[in-house]
Amino acid sequence: MAARLTIIAIGRAPASSPEAMLFARYAERLKPPLGLVALADGRGSAGEIKAREGAAILAALPAGAVLVVLDQGGAAETTEAFAGRLGRWREAGRDIAFAIGGAEGHDRPVLDRAAHVMSLGPATWPHLLARAMLAEQIFRADSLLRGHPYHRSGRP
Secondary structure, eight states: OOOOEEEEEESOOOTTSHHHHHHHHHHTTSSSOOEEEEEOOOOSSHHHHHHHHHHHHHHHSOTTOEEEEEEEEEEOOOHHHHHHHHHHHHHTTOOEEEEEOBTTBOOHHHHHHOSEEEOSOSSOOOHHHHHHHHHHHHHHHHHHHTTOTTSOTTOO
């Protein structure tokens, strides 16, 4: 059975939003499809928000899954390196969950639980767009691992 891939993200969006439609475009192309768990934004002070959102992310994490956290302080790696990492986790038979935090970032227990902390680069992206960008990178990495020509390595 193939490893299940899930994105756990803070914030909800209407299914008809352009960002949700872009996410779905890539999520549905994966087998099995990429899952999405959208959690409500936290309320309160910055610290309370981080704590509530962090607890919600950890509660939504599938049992035994590898947790990959998207964070501005994480590693920005090439698609090939990301594909290699994804392939190793899949070969180990592990489900993989990617966490996208809210505006306040991730709470320390989420970062401590992570097997890997990654970044989509040094720019700041809207959270809904980050979901779509991550879904595309997961699809691209999967295509690379399957030898599909979607990813064109070595282009000038």
